[in-house]
Amino acid sequence: MKNIFLTFLALVLWGSTYSQNYTQYVNPFIGTTNFGTTNPGAIVPQGMVSVVPFNVTGSDKNKWDKDAMWWSTPYSYDNSFLTGFSHVNLSGVGCPDLGVIMVMPTTGKVDARIKKYGSLMSEQQAEPGYYSCQLDKYGIKAEVTATQRTGLSKFTFPEGQSNILIDLGNSLTNEMGASIKIVNSTEVEGFRMTGNFCYEGNSERPVYFVARFSQPAKSFGAFKKMPAMQAEEAWSSTADKFKYYEGFLHPVAGDSIGAYFSFDTKQNESVAVQVGVSYVSIDNARQNLEFESTEFDFEATRANAHQQWESTLSKIKVEGGTNDQKTVFYSALYHMHIHPNIINDVNGQYPLMESYGTGEVTDRNRYTIFSLWDTYRNFHPLMSLVYPDKQLDMVRSMVDMYKEGGWLPKWELNSKETFTMNGDPSFPVIVDTYLRGLTDFDVDAAYEGMIKSATTPEKDNKIRLGNDFYLEHGYVPFTEDYDRSVSIALEYYLADWNLGQFAKALGKTDDYKRFDKQSKQYVNYYDKKEFKMLRPKHPDGTFLKSFDPLQGKDFEPVHGFHEGTAWQYTFGVPHDVKGLIKLNGGGKKFTQKLQYIFDDGLFDMANEPDMHYPFLFNYVKGEEWRAQKETRRLIDTYFKNSPDGLPGNDDCGTMSAWVVYGMMGIYPVSPGNMDYTITTPVFDKVTIALDNRFYPGKTFEIVRHSKNKGNFIQEIRIDGKPVNSFFINHKDVVEGAKMEITTGSK
Amino acid sequence: MKNIFLTFLALVLWGSTYSQNYTQYVNPFIGTTNFGTTNPGAIVPQGMVSVVPFNVTGSDKNKWDKDAMWWSTPYSYDNSFLTGFSHVNLSGVGCPDLGVIMVMPTTGKVDARIKKYGSLMSEQQAEPGYYSCQLDKYGIKAEVTATQRTGLSKFTFPEGQSNILIDLGNSLTNEMGASIKIVNSTEVEGFRMTGNFCYEGNSERPVYFVARFSQPAKSFGAFKKMPAMQAEEAWSSTADKFKYYEGFLHPVAGDSIGAYFSFDTKQNESVAVQVGVSYVSIDNARQNLEFESTEFDFEATRANAHQQWESTLSKIKVEGGTNDQKTVFYSALYHMHIHPNIINDVNGQYPLMESYGTGEVTDRNRYTIFSLWDTYRNFHPLMSLVYPDKQLDMVRSMVDMYKEGGWLPKWELNSKETFTMNGDPSFPVIVDTYLRGLTDFDVDAAYEGMIKSATTPEKDNKIRLGNDFYLEHGYVPFTEDYDRSVSIALEYYLADWNLGQFAKALGKTDDYKRFDKQSKQYVNYYDKKEFKMLRPKHPDGTFLKSFDPLQGKDFEPVHGFHEGTAWQYTFGVPHDVKGLIKLNGGGKKFTQKLQYIFDDGLFDMANEPDMHYPFLFNYVKGEEWRAQKETRRLIDTYFKNSPDGLPGNDDCGTMSAWVVYGMMGIYPVSPGNMDYTITTPVFDKVTIALDNRFYPGKTFEIVRHSKNKGNFIQEIRIDGKPVNSFFINHKDVVEGAKMEITTGSK
Known part of the structure; x- marks a missing residue:
């Protein structure tokens, strides 16, 4: 099915010049402070998926913290500590929900703790359908774009062990719980509960996803925060810590779980990940991913998103x-x-x-x-x-x-x-x-x-x-x-x-x-x-x-x-x-x-x-x-x-x-x-x-x-x-x- | 497929008298104190499933608590506070694992808190393939038996609202995490993580199940323990409490989740639940359940289990x-x-x-x-x-x-x-x-x-x-x-x-x-x-x-x-x-x-x-x-x-x-x-x-x-x-x- 989409994409690009008549006048950072609750993430018009830099948790350096107030948006321009890119998000809403399926690039040893893997961010750039920033802690350049039902992220890494975490614990919604299953070294699937809209809500629902990587991971695994043990007599090296399930291909469920994919990158080598989403099933998320497959061609996908915005705004x-x-x-x-x-x-x-x-x-x-x-x-x-x-x-x-x-x-x-x-x-x-x-x-x-x-x-x-x-x-x-x-x-x-x-x-x-x-x-x-x-x-x-x-x-x-x-x-x-x-x-x-x-x-x-x-x-x-x-x-x-x-x-x-x-x-x-x-x-x-x-x-x-x-x-x-x-x-x-x-x- | 099994069952019963030549000399309570770590649960010889009264958590009245020591068994004869029946269990092992897929009958308003729903137990009886006890708090008689890959529980309730909880949080294993999906008013499926054998282990694995009830529930839903909220500004009536998802037919995942099925029972009305288990998939658990379906005939199932034990012991x-x-x-x-x-x-x-x-x-x-x-x-x-x-x-x-x-x-x-x-x-x-x-x-x-x-x-x-x-x-x-x-x-x-x-x-x-x-x-x-x-x-x-x-x-x-x-x-x-x-x-x-x-x-x-x-x-x-x-x-x-x-x-x-x-x-x-x-x-x-x-x-x-x-x-x-x-x-x-x-x- 993916070829249909790429053909369509090629036609769209062929039929139009890559113009910026209208998109040059879009500043996606407008509304990202002063409680505007918009975000500069990448999205196409009316897209199911937006890929949004998530920077509202994990650090005292942030001015606004999602857990320290009624906070309803995954991003603030006032904040600087990035903990990933969430794939389904609300924009301009006064109550929190969604903000899940978090994808975060890191380097070195995998660490699933938000405070440890988060990074200060800089050099932010945003235009319709595109967002990028630099992750100062790692020297990673993150770029994201989107199709209607998928997000495409491209991470340019330094030399060494580079990782992409999919953290299903980290979220904006106060609803918790997820299930994840690594399919193979290039694919992972799962679902994340959303809901608790306005801290109460009636909107509980799983959102399903399938993610694919542009190259096979050298190593991969799931992780899960283990509960604290109650007594000294019952010891465990993972009590109250993250446990890593290396190479694990069974499903893992829990409140704070995720998966990591590690790559051995050369200087400035990029790894891309495309995340397909569905509110119906994992199968549908996979169909969405395959139909809207970008074959990891980031620039073509970005150009397509751009063109959709040009067309929309030109009205x-x-x-x-x-x-x-x-x-x-x-x-x-x-x-x-x-x-x-x-x-x-x-x-x-x-x-x-x-x-x-x-x-x-x-x-x-x-x-x-x-x-x-x-x-x-x-x-x-x-x-x-x-x-x-x-x-x-x-x-x-x-x-x-x-x-x-x-x-x-x-x-x-x-x-x-x-x-x-x-x-x-x-x-x-x-x-x-x-x-x-x-x-x-x-x-x-x-x-x-x-x-x-x-x-x-x-x-x-x-x-x-x-x-x-x-x-x-x-x-x-x-x-x-x-x-x-x-x-x-x-x-x-x-x-x-x-x-x-x-x-x-x-x-x-x-x-x-x-x-x-x-x-x-x-x-x-x-x-x-x-x-x-x-x-x-x-x-x-x-x-x-x-x-x-x-x-x-x-x-x-x-x-x-x-x-x-x-x-x-x-x-x-x-x-x-x-x-x-x-x-x-x-x-x-x-x-x-x-x-x-x-x-x-x-x-x-x-x-x-x-x-x-x-x-x-x-x-x-x-x-x-x-x-x-x-x-x-x-x-x-x-x-x-x-x-x-x-x-x-x-x-x-x-x-x-x-x-x-x-x-x-x-x-x-x-x-x-x-x-x-x-x-x-x-x-x-x-x-x-x-x-x-x-x-x-x-x-x-x-x-x-x-x-x-x-x-x-x-x-x-x-x-x-x-x-x-x-x-x-x-x-x-x-x-x-x-x-x-x-x-x-x- | 279930008819095959019932035919087989009928043949077995037809071909033998319901003798107690050997089973009369089995006392399943032997080894249930003094660290024997056996249990009086219902099982057939070499069965995948055992239905074990779980009484090692939730109360100070218990002498042995699973979280207060190196405790490796779901049951102790010294304890008296029952919090359900677990369906996969280790017997006679010195390290904890399994002890999951907990089924617990209660009455009145559904409460998912172990300490609240647990009950003192009395009038315990056990024989090979059968266990029963009285739940003092509720006036419920619980009886359990098993086939090779399923457990069958029969709960005889007083008049009023009667509930059967399937609690996937409560467990012996120190591994956590589960996913559950209510299929309809008579069926629920899911998986529960097991592992962390000896508090470390290498045995992490989901165990899958499908449970069916003998009558449609009048009401049903999932439940999940919600995380505590960090700040006063972010309020939620369910923070740090169980949240109930009434009528919820989507999957729910998390650390402490489950489902409830409520029935409007007459005095002494019984509701039975059969739980099929598999280590391969939910589909297989359903196949196991269907092939070994008892059609909720508790006495026939018990007799069959009994007969298997007679046959085995007679050697x-x-x-x-x-x-x-x-x-x-x-x-x-x-x-x-x-x-x-x-x-x-x-x-x-x-x-x-x-x-x-x-x-x-x-x-x-x-x-x-x-x-x-x-x-x-x-x-x-x-x-x-x-x-x-x-x-x-x-x-x-x-x-x-x-x-x-x-x-x-x-x-x-x-x-x-x-x-x-x-x-x-x-x-x-x-x-x-x-x-x-x-x-x-x-x-x-x-x-x-x-x-x-x-x-x-x-x-x-x-x-x-x-x-x-x-x-x-x-x-x-x-x-x-x-x-x-x-x-x-x-x-x-x-x-x-x-x-x-x-x-x-x-x-x-x-x-x-x-x-x-x-x-x-x-x-x-x-x-x-x-x-x-x-x-x-x-x-x-x-x-x-x-x-x-x-x-x-x-x-x-x-x-x-x-x-x-x-x-x-x-x-x-x-x-x-x-x-x-x-x-x-x-x-x-x-x-x-x-x-x-x-x-x-x-x-x-x-x-x-x-x-x-x-x-x-x-x-x-x-x-x-x-x-x-x-x-x-x-x-x-x-x-x-x-x-x-x-x-x-x-x-x-x-x-x-x-x-x-x-x-x-x-x-x-x-x-x-x-x-x-x-x-x-x-x-x-x-x-x-x-x-x-x-x-x-x-x-x-x-x-x-x-x-x-x-x-x-x-x-x-x-x-x-x-x-x-x-x-x-x-x-x-x-x-x-x-x-x-x-x-x-x-």
Whole structure:
């Protein structure tokens, strides 16, 4: 099978020059400090495998240690002690999981202790699909690249005994346990448990792998940390130490196990290892490895990965702007193509949602890692616009999850629902996709899944907490300290509004009316008298007395809200901004309050609930300049071409999608609403290539005419005609509109 | 396949009455205290599986704890806290290994903590192939039985939630690590690492299993002990606790894992579980389980096991004697049929010696657990006489090990050489078997293997330590404190004498002369001047100065000897007793010295080196009465119908073989020497059924005519003719001799 892949690879390379038009503007180190939780590892777009330098354990020299705090990412730019390259990883996620199948090169005598085999790292380089660094302790150059389902590492060794360890103990996930079996001197197979997402999780699952080396090992073996012996009488030279099983070809299982392969290398001799992964079985991991075999041609594999990124990033072409701005933009677009990632093996098999069976897809991809509470806001609308084929497969995957597991996903991780975050965030994703014209999925099943989630009584409802009270009284009541009641209900309102829109589109008028009405009940939380904000409410209809709108800053516990203050949620009704304005006393008062949030530092760029706030000024005639001002300020302040260049967790590309939109000058304020609102583009020209399989237009262009230095919009023309609105409809966009924006100092 | 087995089972039962002629005299509790290290578990003769109550961990109420001392057995009669039934076990061994695949019934909420789920036990009952007890904590009756490769457990529960745990963390072996996968509500599969024999070992290997339940579990899941979290910041409700994976059908691996199956039982409802085992693969374990399926018919399975024991024990019929004497005798014969045990699966596959491949036998059994330094002395000669088919398969297995692994075995454990104990103990076993007329094995390969071991220079010799010096100078020199030099060399002399006898029988005269000469070199150690004993010798030929013949009592460290004093080794030349007598100054001085050993408490019945001593009196004319006196005293003193009824480790049936011979009144003083020496039988009549496929005679009978109360032999007749010797040749025995012994008070 491998020849098929290599032929394909050759064709790809033959058919294109090795260009760097877009990838030159990707800095994979962006977001690798400041809790961005991205990493500079090697991956192809939506790849199952990423090969990530793992440097968050084993040394006091590291600033961040995975075991010393809530640490959710395998890499930090602030750290320097490398203990290997992990092969399945989460990027931009705020909870730890995965970070396993660790491959580490060393020299000299094999030592399986992390603290002993780890090395200081230097000379890091990263580009899409490629990462390299120097291992100072050993004088090893490590280079890694990837295919969709395999990682390829090339280690250039000094002269002498050189080793490659596969350590299945070392991990980011707090789940433990693995099994490994050396097949022969060039191959090893096994599985590693993952899960314990957010230190609890529901995501326990083995990930299977097969690794092959580019040359036979001179010697090899397994290792395992032995338990301490309890008494002096029972002695053993390996008690509480690593035991080495030289030449061992049986399986070895345990909490802290691995295998080593040793080579007798000449100066600067390279040994490569390719690791195939599967979530179904070792057999599938081997099939993946064989189908995507690189035959250890590192440069060809790297070039192929590179080319995939060029092709992906080229869908949006920006002109003008500084190199740093382009880098912020394309790095964000890059980060949008890490998750959701494929989970189907080359034979089409994938783990069924919430069961232990195996599904199969043939003509499409099955996706996983849906951080939907984040991504519904902007990520999926952008995928729908620019990558409709991928977005459709993502929606198909979500609907399949409903068919398989009985519920639409909320925060899905490798076919397991983790129940992380709030609400019913699959609704806005699916409905938004449908309304954008991407309807080729099982619409009936999707609708059925939504109705089930929206209407099932609480005791049988796996997704909607507080549903009984919500359905009867229109809000989720505050019932205990630090509950998330308002945050939860706001998600329901948005979901129900989307469901209503879906019903309307499908001609289900009664459902439309019901859910549309339900979506407006957020007014229940509005405290007209005292705070004039959304405020937690008791079951008896009275507001929470000990209400402090500032409570919840910096992720401190807060009554009624989740990961934010009341300020950051009080305009959390993107589907009914007009109603919200009215509720807040009209445009002027609304604008004042909104501006107050920005001026008083109440806005939080690092999390999702208020990320649409700056665009809300556009809903008040004459106040649009504030949106232009605030968005540009936020972009310039929080999004940088540097490791701290993201304001917080990337949240599977949500933060990145925000800046991609922001820099293009459009933003989809509410999923399900087909209007993009308009602000000042950072670039002189933005050209989005439209996929003609889905959309009639060829490109959507945004052209900025800068009269002078100012960033304020003076005129907007669509296809040459001036428009009197700061909104452009999706229909115009996909029909291939050209939007011209003239800017000046006001 | 299972129907074949059941048909066979039915035939066996149909063809015989359910008799207790012999099994009524087996007390499986003999040897279960006083370091006998046997156990009362259920097993069939030479079964791969034994189902053993495991009560050596988890409670202060236990007298002996596996982790608090060098503890080598899964059970002690002194203990009372049961934590399950282990399915592969060593019996009568002085080093721990195996004791895994633990099945434990509980009630109520599942708790995977050993200390919590363990229970006090009572009402123990054991008979060959059956064991039962009451679990006081739960009111559960546990009953276990076995087939060759499976264990069948039946648990009778009270009303309510009843559980069966399969705990792969709990074990006797100090090797850790396992993988488990629940297949469905009635089946679970996995493997458990074993090894670390004697706390070091070379015996690491997974043992595979498949378990099936007699009814679907109402609920089930895996469990795993999670690691402790290092910091307060990283919280998890399962840190340092057991995590339960309800309904989990993926594999789970780790150090301390298992699975639970819960049932909703009525009062006195039984649930049975059958566990199939293999050392090759899970597939083979399943084949074993299916072929030997009992269809959960506990009573039929128990009856079948019982019948196998009746059949096995019936080969020696004793008459007269007390019930206790018969019980000591048949329990010893029972203990001789635990190890070596079969390791071939029903499809004939078994793990190849010292490699990771799989061999296959079709027309015979492959045996394992060869504690040869012990068993060469008496166990194998008795197997040759009474169970020649089994003995031949054992020798074939040993020769195959040479072919597979390059060396004849020394202390083989599940196809791994553990290098335990000293010398070259396969030689006496193989040669003795051959000389007894059991020649249908690959004699050339056996001879080749012996020559290789005897002549390969030390640096390439895996078996013979000190071989270079030994070959050149005729002894192994004392080179460091507490070395075993003399003990090692004594083994070589005996091995070489046997090799000489083998060469002679094969017409290889030069080899015969060479090795026979070599075997007499024990005289090198004889200190004529000072101690008149065998004494450690330096490389320069001088004797060890700090020599203390009493050093080494009770397993204390000793210079030049192993697990014994110089006294216990100084007559360790069974192959040349005449030479030994001469060396010691003739019969009188020899007798005096030997008697001194007994009189002064220098003899150790608890270990092997001197176990032939009491019979040595027979080599001095007129002193035979001393042999009769001492053997009877030793039998009466050390072998009892009680848990402390063995003087020490049974050593895979060696201690038992000693008393079986001793009570019959014959003993093979030296393997390779076809003479049995004669002492007073305990019984009035002993009838050994001879296997006509191998031996011409039908039975060998020993009849004792007791003139009065005395135990001293007055006359010996063979086939009616008085003989003037205290020896009877194997040839006479297997031709069906009748030996009559007349005893009196002197």
